[in-house]
Amino acid sequence: SYELTQPLSVSVALGQTARITCGVNSIGNKNVHWYQQKPGQAPVLVIYRDSNRPSGIPERFSGSNSGNTATLTISRAQAGDEADYYCQVWDSGTWVFGGGTKLTVL
């Protein structure tokens, strides 16, 4: 089965830049999407098709995808960015999520 690997946790100092990775062989050949999920809430799309931001998502959120790693970058991290982040791809007729990364803003 297709598995996306994310770090369990990432910490970032307030105002600094956080990077969350999502890895699998040749992920650069796929469209990667990212969701933010806060406790007790439904996921929210923050990046689609590797690097596109939906309306309402701050410019501080950006994405890239190349080779075997896709990356979600959160610049000038704020306390409100603390959440779980999931990457997602479509593969061979199924929708696959990464294991999720807990972002802590210190």
Place this chain on the structure above:
Amino acid sequence: QVQLVQSGAEVKRPGASVKVSCKASGYTFTNYALHWVRQAPGQRLEWMGWINGGNGNTKYSQKFQDRVTITRDTSASTAYMELSSLRSEDTAVYFCTRLYGIGYYYDYWGQGTLVTVSS
């Protein structure tokens, strides 16, 4: 505005079935697919299956193929997910979510429905 509103929490005995509803509004129901994704406590999001809002075609994850049925009622703009032969491992929050077809990503989500399986 687009909204997906799900039915309320359920408590079921092992071996029973549960049916969760997802009422869509703010868009043309038949123009989009609706997917079901679940999340067990502390676990990752897990794709279960989807239904084409227009023609009713479905596809299920192999993991749930034998136990899940997704249906829709276009007159009510509502999709349903029924999971049978429940076991404790099925305790989870179940989400419906709208697929933005061109990009194969989810642009709107329901609020989630907690299903607890306990004897």
